[in-house]
Amino acid sequence: MKAVVIGAGFGGLASALRLRAKGYSVTLIDRCDSPGGRAQVFEKDGFIHDAGPTVLTAPFLFEELFELFGEKMSDHITLIPLKPWYRFVFSDGEHFDYGGSAEDTINEISRISPEDVAGYKSLLAHSERIFDIGFTKLAERPFDSFFLMFKQVPVLFRLGSYRTVWQFVSSHLKNDKLKRAFSIQPLLVGGNPFDTTSIYSLIHFLENSFGVFFAKGGTGAVVRALLALMERQGINIMMQKTVSSLHIENGQVLGVHIENGDYIKADIFVSNADAPYLYSSMMPTLKLPFMTKTKLAQAHYSMGLFVLYFGTKRTYDDVAHHTIIMGDSYEELLKDIFHRKVLNDDFSLYLHRPTATDKSFAPPDCDSFYVLCPVPNLKAKIDWRQEGEKLQNKIISALSKSVLPGLEENIVSNFYMTPEDFKDDYRSMFGAGFSIAPLFRQSAWFRFHNKAEGVKNLYLVGAGTHPGAGLPGVLSSAKVVDAMVERCR
Numbered sequence: 215m216k217a218v219v220i221g222a223g224f225g226g227l228a229s230a231l232r233l234r235a236k237g238y239s240v241t242l243i244d245r246c247d248s249p250g251g252r253a254q255v256f257e258k259d260g261f262i263h264d265a266g267p268t269v270l271t272a273p274f275l276f277e278e279l280f281e282l283f284g285e286k287m288s289d290h291i292t293l294i295p296l297k298p299w300y301r302f303v304f305s306d307g308e309h310f311d312y313g314g315s316a317e318d319t320i321n322e323i324s325r326i327s328p329e330d331v332a333g334y335k336s337l338l339a340h341s342e343r344i345f346d347i348g349f350t351k352l353a354e355r356p357f358d359s360f361f362l363m364f365k366q367v368p369v370l371f372r373l374g375s376y377r378t379v380w381q382f383v384s385s386h387l388k389n390d391k392l393k394r395a396f397s398i399q400p401l402l403v404g405g406n407p408f409d410t411t412s413i414y415s416l417i418h419f420l421e422n423s424f425g426v427f428f429a430k431g432g433t434g435a436v437v438r439a440l441l442a443l444m445e446r447q448g449i450n451i452m453m454q455k456t457v458s459s460l461h462i463e464n465g466q467v468l469g470v471h472i473e474n475g476d477y478i479k480a481d482i483f484v485s486n487a488d489a490p491y492l493y494s495s496m497m498p499t500l501k502l503p504f505m506t507k508t509k510l511a512q513a514h515y516s517m518g519l520f521v522l523y524f525g526t527k528r529t530y531d532d533v534a535h536h537t538i539i540m541g542d543s544y545e546e547l548l549k550d551i552f553h554r555k556v557l558n559d560d561f562s563l564y565l566h567r568p569t570a571t572d573k574s575f576a577p578p579d580c581d582s583f584y585v586l587c588p589v590p591n592l593k594a595k596i597d598w599r600q601e602g603e604k605l606q607n608k609i610i611s612a613l614s615k616s617v618l619p620g621l622e623e624n625i626v627s628n629f630y631m632t633p634e635d636f637k638d639d640y641r642s643m644f645g646a647g648f649s650i651a652p653l654f655r656q657s658a659w660f661r662f663h664n665k666a667e668g669v670k671n672l673y674l675v676g677a678g679t680h681p682g683a684g685l686p687g688v689l690s691s692a693k694v695v696d697a698m699v700e701r702c703r
Contacts, residue, residue, distance in 0.1 A: 216238065216241070217483070218469075219233070219486065220243055220484070222453070223252060224250070225676040226251065226486030227249060227250075228279055230484075231449070232279075233696075234447050234449055241450040243457055249441050252266035252267070252640060253267055255437075261576050264432040267433055268433060271425070271685065271686060272420060272424050273424060273427060283447060291436055301534035303537060305540060305542045323392065327387075337387065337415075338419060341418040341422075344413060345416040345423075354693045355694065356680075358664065377411075378407065399418070403687065404517060404652060405651050406651070457487070458496070460496055462497060483673070485672065485675070488641055488642050489678030490510060502667075509662060515591050515651060516646045517591055518645050520630065521631045522610075524584070525627045529569070529579060533617055534570060535566070535568065537565040537567070537617060540562050550590075555590040555593055557605070563587055565613070610628075
């Protein structure tokens, strides 16, 4: 039997491998130049940049993909544990190093706010309880039944999932800087800490249990290793091919139309395309079920991303691998991004310096960077042809005055992406960085289901589906589909 996987993001890569392990003849189709989806690799003037995800957690989800075929991930990917996981730099110049070990974190908390040590321990213990339900028991379960969702309500209520991440963190910690540092995790999957359900606080325990890593050669090296595994297993990979629509008759997908006129048939289909884009633009003949139409009409999307890539003619050896630079404002800035949808003169930044761990990312005596700035998605009335250059200059100026002194004189080979690029390159609705936002009303059964509604043989993976965005989320979505698809006989 034949399977077609649409989209070569991590959800699509994992789905292709899992289908192949079930005995399907698999074709993987993607419109980008190379696999990885948003995990593309950009090279310019000797500088290498992982374009998308740079934080690797839950490595067992990658290990499983190699184990499906009797191989070991460690033979193909070298993971380097990071210490610290993140360095937070606040507007007054104070910093907080998070991660490495529980003791390291507690020592840092003691330095900043000794009275919050006990609160951090209780936060981590509560995060473990959320993890045991939200990840261990539910992340790999199909939520295509409202009854299943209804059964979980008492448990989720006892865990306080009706609270936001900010409310959860504030119930354990008092120091404002620490509350900011321990509430930013939803931003890693596209959510506002003041809106996102505290279910996502399970990330604290996930990081503490499995660590935070960087793959030697970057996220691109992980993609290349998975690509090589697919090639060894005979998966047909078609790049630079855009699926324009699905051919549906009598509630069943018969094939996919490619923009160049090709048509590919299969028995089952898995879509790693952005779920809202799939339903709104790739299935023109399908009369959408009521709940799907409602989800589309009422969808609240994640923020957009402005990503600036650059090299420097010198090294910044005191800058950590992952640095999060907090602006003066926090809640008001997030309101501007998620609700008012305007650009704020203030901003918070995530700075990635892979050369802190792997010198191959830059020429000798140079550094490679990217800086990610959360911005409103394309529902905002922002002309990025005008604002892109302005924001780039503001960010360079701010970094030059803080963690990268002299940047304005040392920056080279810089370029950037805006939400317009996410819309055009990845077909992301409204240029959202992480598909629909991780609100409670858009989680589990309320998220786009992993088995398409109204179509018999179509399955969905990726950020817009259950369990959500981020590498652990999209890899888990492939496990959900794996559990739903019958083995090819």
